[in-house]
Amino acid sequence: MIKWFIQHQWKQEIRSSIWQKNVALNIVIGFFMVIMMLYLLLLGVFLDRILEDVVKDANADITLSKILIYYFIFTFLMRFFLQSLPAMEIIPYLHLRIKRSTIGWFILFKSLSSFFNFIPFLLFMPFALGYMTEEFSGFQAFVWFSSIFLFELTSNFKLIYFKRKFTLNPKLILLLIGGIALLVALDKFDLFSISEISLWYFTQLNTNWLWVLLPLISTIFFVFWNLSMIRKNSYLDDLSPKKTEGENLSAKLNLLQNFGKTGELILGEVKLILRNKRSKSVAFLIPFFLLYGLFFYPQDMYEDAMGILVFVGIFVTGGFLIAYGQYLMAWESTHFDFILSSNIGIQDYFKAKYFLLVIPTLILYVFTIPYMYFGMKIFWINFAALFYNIGVNAPLLLFMASFNKKRMDLSKGAMMNYQGVGVNNFVLVIPLLAVPALIYWPVSVFFGFVPAVLTLGGLGVFGLLFNQSLIKMAVNNFNKKRYQIAEGYRQKG
Amino acid sequence: MIKVENLTKVYGGETVLNIPALTITKGESFGLVGNNGAGKTTFFRLILDLIRANSGTVLSKDIASASSEHWKDYTGSYLDEGFLIDYLTPEEYFQFVGKINQLAQQEIDEFMISFSDFFNNEILGKKKYIRDLSKGNQKKIGISAAIMTKPEILILDEPFSSLDPTTQFRLKKLLKELQVETQMTMLISSHDLNHVTEVCKRIVVLHNGDIVHDLATSKDTLADLEAYFAVQ
Known part of the structure; x- marks a missing residue:
């Protein structure tokens, strides 16, 4: 049976339309993955030297033992945010002649x-093979690494339980972050030290391998906890996505209804953002952008390469x-x-988008004003960047939108989700961010x-003055491509 | 009202629709029947300018629907779930459709009251998003939103399927009343020969993209159609 599962899994992967239709995108994503893995491996190889450089009066293994518990947390x-729960996929198997425990194992x-x-193989394997083998013994290095790997597996299986129990919401995130801040603070003021617990455990491990148990x-x-959970809770109503709770914020924006069709369209889209998982997670990212x-800004090295500051702005x-956009x-x-078929003029539609x-x-923009603290230069650059964004980049995005023909599934989170993403999304970012820097830089030099x-x-001001004609251009571009766009959006999966 | 000239649609080298000429007059109730793949949905999508024709045009009130957006002012349609905004509640969706068609708030409210039987207490006031409703209820929302604006042309793709029996009867009654009261031009496709012959005064049979029969409904039509499809 497991053989079938693996086979289906494999087919699901290779037949997913993203793989088949978009080689270029896979290359881009693959490239980033390889880079990331190389970084991790490099960090792993130099881990002992880095640790001894940062904490000069202690051996690398002592320092590492202290911070490992933070690493696990x-x-x-990260798993909580990024790792998905393989639950939905078992629905087609539930009514077949397959034991629930088999499904659970799967x-x-x-x-x-x-x-x-x-990750432990990249980050800690080199350390085990190098430093640990040299300082202790091959066996101890093996025990040390196994223990780390097993802790990660614990957290892997623990997560399956947690993800079933809790859904991600802002309150929970705040609670988690607060809890960790508290732990760090307690550690810092020597009230209660979890890093000492971590150190104690790994010291014990080095003297007695049985601690790996x-x-x-x-x-x-x-x-086994998960297995019994899955056996008991694999019913459709447990598995299907939770019914969404009512969301009232957007209902309060009724004011927008006074602005005719455009207002109505904007209101609809605000609801879209707040009520779908994927758009909501983009909204969650906004503070990080800010x-x-x-x-x-705090780094002096960027002070001179001012093109960079425009990029940042x-x-x-x-x-x-x-x-x-x-x-x-x-x-x-x-x-x-x-x-397309209802009584929304395309012109109105694009205006609402604008x-x-x-x-x-x-x-x-209001929230970026405090960056003034880092100098008035930054303030003025950001001010100009604001105008450039609304005057040039916004109409540009309206124009470019007609090149995106991929249906997007809004029910999944945005992190590591490449469904509905094309290479043009990566390419598009370049003119948006780089062109203003390239315009600014030579002028500032000369x-x-x-x-x-x-x-x-x-x-930007120029673009704002002519925004009607720029929107018109985007509409014309759209009209030429509308059938292809609509056809692309109809393609599921 | 709607005039089709030399309309063809080709997918991957295969002609899925080929209508040399067809005219639908104002107030006509036009039923489209045919097996899967006969081209019914393709035809409706072409009328609504959702796909590009390989040749020919669809004229709505003598204006090509592909070159003007004017037809949107007087056409109501529901083909599939792609016409629903699934993260809105039904009330919000009706509100939205009403507002973009310039209905007054009062008209929207009156519409919701007048449709309360049709909705059978399962749609309004439930505080659920459309995506959390059953297929049948989603269909009710789509159909009623298309009718709400009292359009001159109404296009429905298989309106009867996945509706419960009571709602099927109510819908038939409603459509017939609308024909009498408002002279609404209706284009309805269906797999259910009973329903479509009851509601439509004209039946067109599509087979592999061609019109093979074009009949005015009489008491024999149902038997004729049943005979035709039984042989198929």
């Missing part, structure tokens, strides 16, 4: 393929614009036939800061 959280088995379970037993415990500036002020129409792909890009950008900022902002 961190990966568990779910557990499948969860092993998660990327997180492979702790993660082993906990792994086995969670495996904080992006903190990576760059466009991103900080236009994070929502770029993340949402890339899929401008694809968000509505499931009911696109309705959009406001939907511009208004949140204006609101988000004529100085003020003319450069004025050029950038001026282009």
Whole structure:
């Protein structure tokens, strides 16, 4: 039976339309994956030296033992956000002559393929083979690594239980982050130290290998715990996605109804954003876009390469614009036939989309004003970037939207979700972010800061003045491609 | 009202629809029958300008539907779930459709009251999103939203399938009343020969993209159609 499951799984993977239809996208994603793995491996290889460099008065294994518990907590959280629960896929098997326990084993088995379970091999295997083997013995290195790997497996199986119990919501995220902050604080002020517990465990492990039984037993415990859970809870009403709770925020925006068709369309789209998983997770990302500036502004090295600051400015002020605008129409792909055949003029439709890009950008801009703290230059650059975003990038996105012909499934989260994404989404980001920097940079080199900022902002103002004709251009482009777009949006899966 | 000239649609080298000429007059109730793959949905999608014809045109009130958006002002349609906005509640959806068709709030409210029998207490006031409703209830929403605006042309693709028996009867009655009261032009496709002959005064049979019969409904039509499809 397991053989069949694996075969079906394999077919599901290779027959998923993303694989088959989009080689170029796979290359791009594959490239990023390889880069990420190389980074992890490099970090693993130099881990001992890095650790001894950071904490000079302790051996690498002591330092590592102290932080491993944080690593486990961190990966568990990451799993919580990113790892999906293989639950839906078993529905077609439930009514067949297959034992529930077999299905349960399959779910557990499948969860092993998660990327997180492979990270220890990249990050800690080199450390075990090098440092641990040298300082201790081959056997101890083996025990040490097994223990880490088994802890990860525990967290893998624990997650399956947790994901079934809790759904991701802002309250839970705050609670988790708060809890971790509390642990770190307690550790910092020597009130209660979980890193000492971690150190104690790994010290014991080095003297007595039997301590490896702790993660082993906990792994086995969670495996059987899950199995009994799955046996008891594999009914359709447990598996099908939870009925959505009412969402009332958008109902309060009735004010928009006073703005005719355009207002009505904007209101509809606000509901779309708040009521679908995928668009909601894009909305959750907005604070991170805003904080992006903190990576760059405090570092002096970027002070001179000012093209970079424009790049950052466009991103900080236009994070929502770029993340949402890339899929401008694809968000509505499931009911696109309705959009086309009902009494919405395409011109009105595009106008609503335009406001939907511009208004949140204006609101988000307000939050970037405190970056003034890092200098007035940054303030003026961001101000110009705002105009560029709403004047040039917004109409550009309207125009580019007609090149996106992939149906988007809104019921899945946005993290690591490439359904409905095409190479053009990656390519599109380049002109949005890089072109303004490329315009700004030569002007600033030859004529100085003020003319450069004025050029950038001026282009934006220019775009704003002519926004009607720019929208018209986007509409014309759309009209040429509408059949292909509608056909693409009808293709499921 | 609707005039079709030399209309063809080709998918992958295969002609799925070929209508040299067809005219549907105002107030006519036009029933389209045919087996799966006969081209019914394709025909409706072409009328609604959702797919591009390989040749020919569909004229709606003498204007090609592909070159103008004017037909949207007086055409109501429901083909499939692609016409529903599934993250809205039914009330919000009706509100939206009503507003984009410039109905007053009062008209929208009156519509919802007048359809409450049709909805059978399963749709309004449930605080559920459309995506969480059953297929049959989703269909009721789509059909009633198409009718709500009192369009001059109504296009429904298999309106009777997946509806419960009571609702099927109610829908038939409603459609017949609308024909009498508002002179609404109706294009309805169906697999159920009983229903479609009851509602439509004209029946067109499609087979592999061609019109093979074009009949005015009489008392023999049902028997004729049954004989035709039994041989198929």
